[in-house]
Amino acid sequence: MSQQVHRREFCQWNLQGLGSIAILDLLRRDGLLGQEGTGAGGLHYPPRVKRAIQICLVGGMSHIDSYDYKPELSKQQGKSLPAAVKPDIFFGKVGLLRGSDWEFRQRGESGLWVSEMFPEIAKRADMLTVIRSMVSDSANHTPALFVSNSGFQANGFPSLGSWLSFGLGSETESLPAYVVLPDARGGPNGGASNWSSGFLPSEHQAVILRGGDQPVRDLFPATPISELAEQESLSLLRQLNAKHLARSGQDQQLLARIRSYELAGRMQLSVPEVSDYSAEPEKVREEYGLHDPVTEDMGRRCLLGRRLLERGVRFLQLFSGGPIAGSPRASWDAHESVKDNHTLEAGRIDRPVAALLNDLQKRGMLEDTLVLFTTEFGRTPFAQSDADKVGPGRDHNRYGFSCWMAGGGLRPGSVFGETDEVGWKAVKDPVSWNDFHATIMHLFGVDHRKLTFYHNGIQRRLTNVAGDVVKGILA
């Protein structure tokens, strides 16, 4: 089958109307999956995970104070960075080296080093796979956050969640495939561009799930309509559509639209059900930190996240941190004081994230779920202060930082890659966002080079023209 004919089919609104599940089924039936350049791709290998939840730290978490233990840095406190060239950093103020403000300890059976910044997550260290050699193309918040989401620094490219939705659809027809739960303090800079489907069809854009009467926009009538009225309205609608369908020659595209109203009805039932966690036992709620105002926001979202994963949502994104600038900061952007800022930010999420890991494991879901803990970049080992001072803040560091994953297909309790002795640059096995994304795709059974979408002259993909699966972290 030619690519030409293919593209036409994908771009007609009729076939897309069946939902991406149907597209995948159709392609599988026709034996068209996995062929070079078929566009929609699909499952190229047996998947290790079926769903993922990403804790997305906004502002830049200091790796050398959390997951990347650097005893040498503490020893060299107060000395200059032993680098020949002036570091290329955002604000250009290079102070003296500053040791970690947190105590590091080896944890669990694996002996993984985790600092006291995350005492609760540290207890689950044996579940974690820490990548200590992340590198990014940008040390500028928004482009860096965009890269971590979409592989590109500019607005307008589909995010990881959108690509997964496009490639794999949802496991359920009654919930969206890609859901975002922003920080209660506000969305990140760039707002909706962070979870945009870019040039992919709009159905792959994230749906924001909020509290209140309308957890999803327009889920219920903005002004009340009685149940009877609703039923009779929909019944007349079905009748009118059926007649129109007959008049129009049984066009598939019209059928798809009729069916979308059935799915909408299902969504009206399932969204409130999943959003209502009052049925969760008191003990579980406490574990997630719902009783403490500091952890309540993330706790609620982690618990909601687990419920959504259980019901088949493909990809969930939980932001930790709102807009970047301002005072006091509502993100991880610790220019002024890492100690003050990270104590506060970590305090908001440590317990809920640990509870999520526990809960997923207890339910046997960690086997085929991926938990991602990411930050757009790390922070510098030297203070952001005058050249002869050890100030309390740190600047952005794109040359080396840490992210971790947990869940199916990984080597738990392990560490991958290394930064230099003070944590300034990744020196062993650097992992780019392209690599990171390729690896996630791989765990989902998708070859990142094959999941492509034609846009303006290019078969676009999440990983642009790069990306290698990080085999070293795979089980």
Add this chain to the structure above:
Amino acid sequence: MRFLSIYRIIGNARALLFCAPLFFLVEPSLADEAGDNFFDEQVAPLLAARCAECHHEEEPEAELNLLSEATARKGGENGPALVPGDPGKSLLWKRVAADEMPPEDPLDDEEKQILKKWIASGASWGTDPVDRFRYTTDKRAGYDWWALQPLGQPEIPSPRRGRRIRNPIDAFVLSRLEESNLSFSEDADPRTLVRRAYLDFHGLPPTPEEIEQFVADPSELAYQQLLTRLLDSPRYGERWGRHWLDVVRFGESDGFERNNPRKDFWHYRDWVIEALNADMPYNEFVRMQVAGDVIKPNTAEGFAAVGFLVAAVHNTVVGGSEMMKRQSRADEIEELVGAIGQTFVGLTVNCARCHAHKFDPISQDEYYQLSAAVAGLNHGTREIQQPGQREELLELQAKEKDVASRIAGIRATIREQIIEKRKSIKTPAIELPEPLASWEFEEDFKDSIGNLDGKPQGGARLENGALVLDGKDDYVITAPIAREITEKTLTALVQLDNLDQRGGGVISLQTTGGGIFDAIVFGEGEPRHWMAGSNVFSRTQPFQGTEEKEASSRPVHFAIVYRKDGTITGYRDGQLYGKSYKTGSQPFAAGGGSLLFGLRHMPPGSNRFLAGRVLQAQLFDHALDEEAVAAVSGDPRNYVAEKEIVAFLKGEEQASYLMLKEQQQKLADEIIAASQAARFVIYTNVPRSPAETYFLNRGKVMDRGELVGPGTIQAIAGLPGDLGLAMDAGDGERRLALADWLTNEKNSLSMRVMVNRIWHYHFGSGIVDTPSDFGFNGSRPTHPGLLEWLSGQFIDSAYSLKALHRLIASSTAYRQSSHFHARAAEIDAGNALLWRKNPYRAEGEVVRDSILSVSGQLNLASGGPGFEDVKIEPNKGTTYYRPFDTEDPNLNRRTVYRFSPRGERMALLDVFDCPDPSSAAPRRSPTTTPLQALSLLNNAFVLRMADHLAVGVKKDVGEEQVEQQVDRVFKLILGRLAEKDEREPAIRLVQQHGLALLARTLFNTNEFLAIP
């Protein structure tokens, strides 16, 4: 294989000419001896197609370049590749025969035979070097690519069922259908046709009356009259302007971190709509968007039109390092090169930034040439008077000028007398030019001539007849200038605290806020040198004057003269300082400029302050010649202070002089008020002088190669890519030349691309269904001959889009039914051959506008600032856009007039696939999702409109007349009456739950949402 599929689709022998790679069909010669042209015809294409991806001249893999005879014979790092006459000993053949090369994609047997035969027969070379862009292969397009050829003049085919032919479009379409044993569907019924035409041309449904009128008389004449009405209506430009805005990535915020709103960018949107409504010839439409500010300088139209150049996202937080700055600039230029290539010629030139284009014959050099052509790109704002208000302003200005000249006359006489009276006979008084304003800083900060009095800021103070500035936060700002300043001279007598300061402004003429300024600046570009400072250096080049050594020990007079033609000249102590140079000129609107002393431009901060003393400063509203500058730079004691003049005048003379001055002040105030009320700020391209453009090795910003001059791509047959520009050509020249190239009659791609866009929007799919990509990666034309023919018609009609619309809409292809036929679908599932009219789902804008329209709530106010249905919330360095919904007629305007930032928006537009304005959307990806259903059922706007509709209908047909109400609602929303079995349940629904619920139900029908 790709090629075979194209062959199958195109299928007819003549059309094959358009898909070029003919050699591919040619069996390799079976003769034992290779012929004379064997190399050029068979070997060269093979080398180009299968080896040159890696073994090319740029960065040959294993140092083996197989494209030139010398390097091919020399071999690579593994030794010689060729042993003529002996394939077995040739490394090239050995690797190929072992299927090791090309890696992962070995040659097939035919290809191998060609190579083997060539080596065996002596490996003689032909044309040297082999141009890898010359041939189209199964991997890439070459110069022979169909879309790059001159427009063809295809013969109009004669299909068998000729009676369905209304114009030649049908001949082309029908002949393709007949080849597949298909034919046109029957004509659509008049009710459907009129609905289609309204939705297609206006994006709004016809009123019941408009429908009935056409149904009553659906004659050819009536149809043509209908088309005339549709094309003459301003609704046409609004609908088709929206299509264009999709293509050019129009958005009204910056994107990236800050995502600041662009409140002054609606001018571009209005310009597009007005241009389409006026049927501006397409070539002019293109030229204006690339170089409108050069073609119509200093006009709102020109500034608005080039909004195209700055429509994309713009990163305002770049980072401090040189690399970050270069990277950000290079990304922005790439975006624009991409937009120009894709929008106007359907080529993804941007793909050649890091290496030669992988699929199309575009070299990396050409990418950088095109980058150089637009290297003046600069996001900014311009201020301009509203045309309508200009008259009043001119009148005021004339009056003011008159008063000013009377004052000047008196002053001149009196001054002469004063100078005469001064002991002075030593040196004769010099004929001094008259400044517009002058500051002596003797006793106050006042303008001694006009009314541009200064206000000290920070700790700015006077001491011994000088303004003392500390370089930290001191400066002086004046009242706005009531006169428009086009030409000017800035002068100052200044002594510096130290010679190592960098960037302080002595005197600066700036717009409010400092967005645009011209200033005498010290040490910014080069230490210890004077320069003409300007916003983002747009009018700044080094004077190359001498190093300043004295200004800290004695006052130095510095003057900068700005001529209308863009020439800028500096004078130090009355002597020419270095060289003058030419850039653009920057007019300052009346009431739009004020002066600063001690600060380069607003806002105060960083290195913009001057540390030193300003003894005297002057502003002239004309360009002084060398002699005049020499004169004013002389002994400042030649100046006569204003108060001396007043004191000199006696009695009545003094009273009338003071009255004149008062009158002048009043007029000045009026001018400022009028001009501020009448001023437009336009977000547009404010070009800077093009920085040098370097070839970047592998696109890496820190790895510069040679300097590249402005130019464009070479690949379009018969159209040179050399723009004939000098290396240092100005920005305006560059863009004008590019605009000319884009619209050259030989630019066949330009016509094909636009004709195809129009077709695409009429039929839901283009003849080439990748409207912004006519390269190898794009689709092939389904009807190549038709595309050529339409392009020819387009030129013949002097690029009239309206003529093209009429031609297309008059065809049977357009007027046939959209009814689905399973049998035809079996042959052509995607309807590529047009056996029916593609029905398609209305776009989000059409859904919204239609609902407004049928509910009687559509506000047809056109143009001007967009309506805001989002709350703009600046929040800690970023900007949120929060959609809100409220009852407000201003929000009921057509969606094209919506303020459209890059961020959140109402669900209805989101779920109905309105594209994210962050990237171009030459075609939309329509979806059908449950979220659409939810929005259309439940959205507050939809429900409110249903209520409005119900209220209106009841008013029209009577509160109790349920049956008539139902009839009217059906006619308004669906354009027809309910059939019997629809009418009964509809009446029941209304009786039990109200009329609004019926309206809401009908809004959700497939029938309402389809453009049939």
